[in-house]
Amino acid sequence: MTQSLESLTTRLLDFARSAGADAADALAVDGTSTSIDVRGGALEHAERSEGIDVGLRVFVGQRQACVSSSDTRDDALRQVAERAIAMAREAPEDPYAGLADPSQLATDLDTSALEMFDPSDEPDPAALQRDAAEAEAAALGVTGVTQVQGASAGYSHRRIHIAASNGFSAGYQRSDRGISCVAISGTGTGMERDYDHDSRIFQSDLRSAIEIGRTAGTRAVSRMNPRRPKTGSYPVLYDERVADSLIGHVLMAINGAAIARGSSWLRNALGEQILPTGLSITETPHRRRAAASRLFDAEGLPTRERALVDNGILTGWVLDLANARKLGMDSSANAVRGTGAPPSPSVSNIALTQSDKSFNDLLSDMGTGLLVTSMIGSTINPNTGDYSRGASGFWVENGEIAYPVNECTIAGNLRDMLMRIIPANDARPHLSRVVPSILIEGMTLAGE
Numbered sequence: 001m002t003q004s005l006e007s008l009t010t011r012l013l014d015f016a017r018s019a020g021a022d023a024a025d026a027l028a029v030d031g032t033s034t035s036i037d038v039r040g041g042a043l044e045h046a047e048r049s050e051g052i053d054v055g056l057r058v059f060v061g062q063r064q065a066c067v068s069s070s071d072t073r074d075d076a077l078r079q080v081a082e083r084a085i086a087m088a089r090e091a092p093e094d095p096y097a098g099l100a101d102p103s104q105l106a107t108d109l110d111t112s113a114l115e116m117f118d119p120s121d122e123p124d125p126a127a128l129q130r131d132a133a134e135a136e137a138a139a140l141g142v143t144g145v146t147q148v149q150g151a152s153a154g155y156s157h158r159r160i161h162i163a164a165s166n167g168f169s170a171g172y173q174r175s176d177r178g179i180s181c182v183a184i185s186g187t188g189t190g191m192e193r194d195y196d197h198d199s200r201i202f203q204s205d206l207r208s209a210i211e212i213g214r215t216a217g218t219r220a221v222s223r224m225n226p227r228r229p230k231t232g233s234y235p236v237l238y239d240e241r242v243a244d245s246l247i248g249h250v251l252m253a254i255n256g257a258a259i260a261r262g263s264s265w266l267r268n269a270l271g272e273q274i275l276p277t278g279l280s281i282t283e284t285p286h287r288r289r290a291a292a293s294r295l296f297d298a299e300g301l302p303t304r305e306r307a308l309v310d311n312g313i314l315t316g317w318v319l320d321l322a323n324a325r326k327l328g329m330d331s332s333a334n335a336v337r338g339t340g341a342p343p344s345p346s347v348s349n350i351a352l353t354q355s356d357k358s359f360n361d362l363l364s365d366m367g368t369g370l371l372v373t374s375m376i377g378s379t380i381n382p383n384t385g386d387y388s389r390g391a392s393g394f395w396v397e398n399g400e401i402a403y404p405v406n407e408c409t410i411a412g413n414l415r416d417m418l419m420r421i422i423p424a425n426d427a428r429p430h431l432s433r434v435v436p437s438i439l440i441e442g443m444t445l446a447g448e
Contacts, residue, residue, distance in 0.1 A: 005028040005029075005030060005159055005160070005161035005171055006161050006163065006169060006171060008026075008028040008052075008054055008072055008077075008161070009026040009027070009028050009054070009161050009162070009163035009169070010163060010169075011074065011077055012024075012026040012028075012054060012056050012077055012080065012081065012163075013025075013026055013163060013164070013165055015077050015078045015080070015081035015082075016056060016058050016081045016084065016085070016165075017165070018078075018081070019058075019078075019081045019082045019084075019085040020060065020085050021058040021059060021060065021081070021084075021085060021088075021165070022059050022060055022061060023058075023059040023098070023099050023164075023165045023166070024056060024057060024058045024059065024164070024165050025056075025057050025099060025162065025163065025164035025165065025166075025168075025299075026054065026055065026056050026057075026162070026163050026164070027054065027055045027160070027161070027162050027298075027337065027338075027339050028052070028053070028054045028055075028160070028161045028339075029052070029053050029054075029158060029159070029160050029339060030051065030052035030053075030158070030159050031050070031051070031156060031157055031158035031159065032048070032049065032050045032122075032156065032157050033047075033048070033049050033154065033155070033156035033157075034046075034047070034048045034122075034123075034125060034128060034154060034155050034156075035047050035048075035128075035152060035153070035154035036125060036128040036129045036131075036132050036152065036153050036154065037132065037150060037151070037152045038129060038132035038133045038136050038151045038152070039136070039148070039150065039151070041133060041136065041137070043129055044150075046125060046129075048125075051070060052070060052072060053068060053069070053070050053339045054068065054069055054070075054072060054077070054080070054339060055067070055068040055069075055337075055338065055339025055340055056068075056080050056081060056084050057084070057342055058081070058084040058085055058088050059088065059097065059098065059099070060085060060088040060089055061093065062093040062094055062095055062097060062098075063088045063089065063091040063092070063093055063094065063097075064088055064091060064094060064097045064342065065084045065085075065087035065088035065091055066084065066340060066341055066342055067080050067083050067084040067087065067340075068080075068338075068339040068340040094322075095325075096321075096322045096323075096325040096326050097322055097342075098321070098322075098325075099164050099165065099166045099299070099321075100164075100166060100168070100299050100300055100301055100321060100331075101166070102166050102167050102168075104300075104301055104331075105166065105167065105168045105296075105300045105301065105302075106168075106170070106295060106296035106300055106301060106302035106303075107302070108295055108302065109170040109295065109296065110295075111172040111173075111294075111295050113288070114172075114286065114287075114288055114289075114290075114293045114294075114295065115201065115202070115288045115289045116172060116173065116174045116175070116201060116289075116293060117157070117172075117173035117174060117175045117201070118175045118177070118201055118202045118203055118204075120202075120203060120204070122155060122157065123155050123177070123203065128153040128154065128155065129153070130209075131153035131179050131209040132151040132152055132153040132179070132209070133151070134208075134209035134210050134213065135151040135153075135179055135180075135181040135209040135210070135212050135213035135216070136148045136151035136181065136213060137210075137213065138181075138209070138210040138211075138212075138213030138214040138217065139151070139181050139183040139213040139214065139216050139217035139220075140183075140213075140217070141213075141214070141217070142183070142214060142217030142218055142220075142221055143221070144185045144186075144217075144220075144221035144224065145183050145184065145185050145217040145220055145221060146184055146185060146186060146187055146191070147183075147184045148181065148182065148183050148184070148213075148216075149182040149183070149184055149193060150180075150181070150182050151180070151181045151182075151213065152178075152179070152180050152181075153178065153179045153180075153209070154176075154177070154178050155175070155176065155177050155178075156175065156176045157173070157174070157175045157176075158173065158174045158175075159171065159172075159173050160172055160173075160174070162298060162300065164299075164300060166300070168300035170296060170300070172294075172295075174201070174291075175201055175202075176199060176200075176201060176291070177199070177200055177201075177202075177203045177206055178197065178198065178199035178200070178206075179197065179198055179206065179207070179209050179212050180195065180196070180197035180198075180212070181195065181196055181197070181209075181212050181213045181216040181217075182194075182195045182216060183195070183213070183216040183217040183219070183220040184220055185217075185220040185221045185223065185224050186224050190224070190225070192220055192223035192224050192226065192404075193220055193223075194216060194219035194220040194222075194223055194373075194374075195216050195219070196212045196213075196215040196216040196219065197212065198212055199291075200289075200430065201289050201290075201291065202289060205289065205430065219373075222394075222404065223392070223404045223406075224404065225403070225404065226392065226403070226404040226405050226406040226407075227395070227403060227404070227405055228405065228406070228407050228408060228447045228448040229370060229395055229405045229408050229445060229447035229448070230445075230447055230448065231445060231446050231447050231448065232444075232445055233442055233443065233444055233445070234368065234369040234370055234442075234443060234445050235366040235367070235368075235369035235370075235439060235440065235441045235442070235443065236369055236370045236371075236372060236410055236439070236440050236443040236445070237362055237363060237366055237369065237370070237371045237372065237396070237437060237438070237439045237440075238372050238437060238438045238439075238440070239359075239371060239372060239373045239393065239437055240359070240424070240426050240427060240428070240435070240436055240437045241373060241374075242372055242373065242374065242375050243435050243436060243437050243438040244431075244433040244435040245375060246414075246417070246418070246421070246435075246438060247281060247350065247352055247433065247435050248433070249380060249385075249387075249414055250266070250274070250281065250308075250309070250414075250418070251308075251318065251347055251350065252264075252382075253265055253266040253267075253382070253385070253414075254266055254308065254314065254316075254317050254318055255317070255318050255345055255346070256317045256318055256319035256320065256323035256324065256326075256327065256332075256334075256345045257323055257344060257345055258382065259317050259323070259327065260323045260326040260327055263382050263383060264382060264383070265381070265382060265383055265384055265385030265414060265415065266314065266385075269314050270314055270315075270316070270317070271313065271314065271315075272313065272314055273312045273313055273314075273419075274309060274312065274313075274314045274415070274418055274419070275309050275312040275418055275419070275421065276312055276419060276420075276421065276422075277311060277312045278311060278312065278353065279309070279311070279312055279352065279353045279421070279423065280307050280309050280310050280311060280312075280352075280353045281307070281308045281309040281350055281351070281352055281353075282305065282306070282307050282308070282350065282351050282353075283305060283306050283307075283308055283347055283348055283349065283350050284305050284348070284349045284350070284351060285303035285304070285305065285348035285349060286303070286305065287349050289430065290349045290430065290431075290432055291349075291431075291432045292347070292348040292349045292432035293348060293349060294348055296333070297320070297331075297333045297334060297335040297336065297343075298320075298335040298336050298337040298343045299320060299321050299331070299333075299335040299343055301321075301331055301333035301335070302333060303333045303334075303348065304333070306332070308347075308350070316332060317329070317332065317345075318332060318334045318345045318346065318347055319331050319332040319334055319345050320334060320335035320343045320344060320345040321335065321343070322342070322343070323345055332345075334346060334347060334348070348432070349432045349433070349434070350432070350433055350434070350435075351427070351433075351434035351435070352423060352427070352434070352435045352436065353423065354423055354424065354425045354426075354427055354436050355422065355423050355424060355425055355436075356425060357422070357423075357424050357425060358424060358425060358426065359424045359426045359436075359437050361424070362422065362424050362437060362439045363396060363399055363400070363401070364399035365399070365422075365439065366396060366399065366439055366441075367396075367397075367398065367399055368396060368397050368398065369395075369396050370391070370393060370394075370395060370396065370405065370408070370410070370443075370445060371393045371394040371395075371396050371401065372391045372392070372393040372410070373392065373393040373394065374391065374392045374393065375389050375390065375391050376389070376390035376391065376392070377389060377390045380414070384413070385413050385414035385415050386411075386413055386414075387410075387411060387412050387413060387414050387417065388409060388410070388411040389409065389410055389411075390407075390408070390409055391408055391409065391410050392404075392405060392406035392407070392408070393405060405447070407447070408445060408446060408447040409445070409446040409447075410443050410444065410445055410446075411443070411444045411445075411446065412440075412442075412443050412444060417440050417443070420440050420441050420442065421438050421439070421440055422438065422439040422440075422441075423435075423436045423437070423438050423439075424436040424437040424438070424439075
């Protein structure tokens with residue numbers, strides 16, 4: 001994988017023009033990944049992949065088509081271009097398809113300041129195996145843990161380059177290093193499981209394998225002998241591990257594709273209050289060492305920090321060029337894409353306003369209710385926001401954890417739920433979604 005990705009995309013564009021494209025953009029991605037699984041102290045599975053993929057999108061008038069390939073020989077690239085042109089000529093016209101105007105394109109293309117790639121040496125498989133084995137051993141060392149379902153460690157490195165016939169051409173690198181462990185407590189029908197994991201861009205930021213394994217084991221043991229809670233209306237505290245799912249429902253509802261289809265429970269809420277006063281959801285695409293950071297989007301537009309929800313008020317949609325044109329708006333530079341499909345809108349890093357209250361403060365404030373640490377399944381009506389999810393966690397009495405619970409369902413309507421959220425201050429700052437634990441009063445709980 002020593003060939004230039006910039007050269008690959010340039011050649012694709014040249015072949016597209018020769019085949020009859022009025023406009024085109026190209027994406028080239030190459031990378032390596034290694035993953036190691038350990039079980040019983042021994043290597044259970046090892047996998048390494050290396051590859052390169054290219055994707056070409058062509059425009060013939062207002063018709064477009066996308067073709068991808070893993071063959072980068074000139075003959076193959078020429079065939080990709082010819083096939084894409086043939087497909088585009090048969091495609092229906094799309095009045096909203098098209099590249100960005102050159103005046104819209106990003107000019108700051110130096111992504112090194114975002115620190116998305118760790119330049120230190122790639123870890124060898126033996127080092128990854130040691131990490132996985134240490135995590136497993138640490139979990140098994142927790143009293144009450146009977147087995148480890150899996151302990152894994154991995155590394156990946158990718159290079160990406162985007163070029164288009166409007167003059168845009170830029171690329172960047174990403175790396176990822178991770179460790180995970182899933183521990184099981186109890187035996188037979190009394191088994192319970194829980195996990196811990198960490199994933200970082202820089203290996204030096206990664207938590208220790210021993211800490212990850214020990215945390216997974218401790219969590220699994222704490223879930224032993226669960227009960228079903230009583231049915232009723234109670235406050236529900238979403239642990240930081242699962243609280244981002246609530247904000248995820250908001251992000252899905254303000255996605256420009258859903259808005260353009262008219263299939264969003266927030267489709268008529270622009271300019272309205274959807275969170276309590278004082279709370280905002282901010283997109284921060286230029287954060288250092290954050291997995292979703294980017295200087296430019298997949299259509300070459302410059303990204304910027306903005307408040308998706310400002311002081312409780314919904315301020316805008318998450319848009320790429322095509323969906324922005326459908327809505328008569330400007331793109332918010334949120335386009336993402338793979339090699340085999342046209343761009344679509346998606347957020348980068350986001351953060352919910354945190355309070356001055358700790359997790360324990362919210363636990364005390366809730367009195368009696370449910371602390372959710374795990375969620376199962378999802379029933380969300382995209383048009384109405386009606387919400388119902390299976391959950392497990394811990395029953396709280398008088399502000400203190402009393403016992404583990406499972407086999408229950410929490411329900412409500414997202415518009416109503418969001419107006420009652422109370423955030424803590426325990427969000428992990430390195431995640432792409434910086435969302436703390438969240439307390440919501442008056443949730444419907446179905447148990448026994």
